[in-house]
């Protein structure tokens with residue numbers, strides 16, 4: 001399902017949080033949404049999820065104007081902090097959400113078990129949710145977002161609080177959801193992670209969006225005997241270009257002692273955006 005948002009705006013009182021934002025989400029693609037604190041990312045995601053009404057602008061789903069109802073039916077929403085009902089178990093929480101999506105009780109119970117296994121929480125499934133750690137709650141939040149097999153997946157800083165293994169699994173789970181045809185948007189402050197995960201990146205500052213252009217990463221090259229301060233930064237398009245560059249250096253007989261990717265192209269685009277705006 002393709003979501004197209006055009007000119008979305010939303011203010012809180014006199015304070016504009018989202019200002020003429022544009023975003024297109026396409027099936028099978030993961031879009032990264034990055035921007036500083038207060039840029040309007042969460043507000044934009046809430047608008048897309050049908051959980052907040054825009055003051056202006058349009059949202060279409062497969063070309064048809066979409067109000068709250070269709071958006072909520074199509075979306076899986078994972079907030080940055082997932083408030084659980086602490087007296088319920090993760091299994092009960094997932095069953096409750098599945099039932100809210102009109103799933104029959106036996107299907108809801110089976111779906112809850114399936115999702116708990118997916119996010120590696122099966123052994124915690126029947127204990128009170130209050131016993132979950134922050135990272136485990138995040139994983140439960142992801143399971144919750146997937147309950148209705150959403151065609152649009154909106155995730156607000158999903159990796160925050162997750163340990164390294166859970167982050168890697170999250171990446172794999174999102175890739176699998178995209179391969180299955182979901183259109184996905186992920187907001188994050190971790191640019192290197194987004195660089196690996198996202199097919200497209202949208203930058204957000206002061207409530208407005210702009211697509212990040214093609215980015216170029218840098219590699220740090222230092223030859224044997226060369227002081228650290230004289231190492232060179234070489235801008236290269238991707239891993240293949242880096243491999244070719246290294247092969248050429250070695251073919252020239254240069255004693256390469258270090259060859260390291262130093263910063264993501266996304267980081268540079270992000271910093272450039274700030275430099276332009278402040």
Ligand SMILES: Nc1ncnc2c1ncn2[C@@H]1O[C@H](COP(=O)(O)OP(=O)(O)OP(=O)(O)O)[C@@H](O)[C@H]1O
Pocket residue numbers: 012015016017035036037038039040041042043044
């Ligand atoms: N319910 C609200 N009432 C009033 N102002 C709000 C509300 N929600 C957000 N804002 C304001 O709108 C702006 C955008 O907030 P938002 O949470 O969307 O930013 P964000 O990019 O998600 O930030 P962060 O990276 O810190 O999560 C901020 O200035 C914030 O103070």
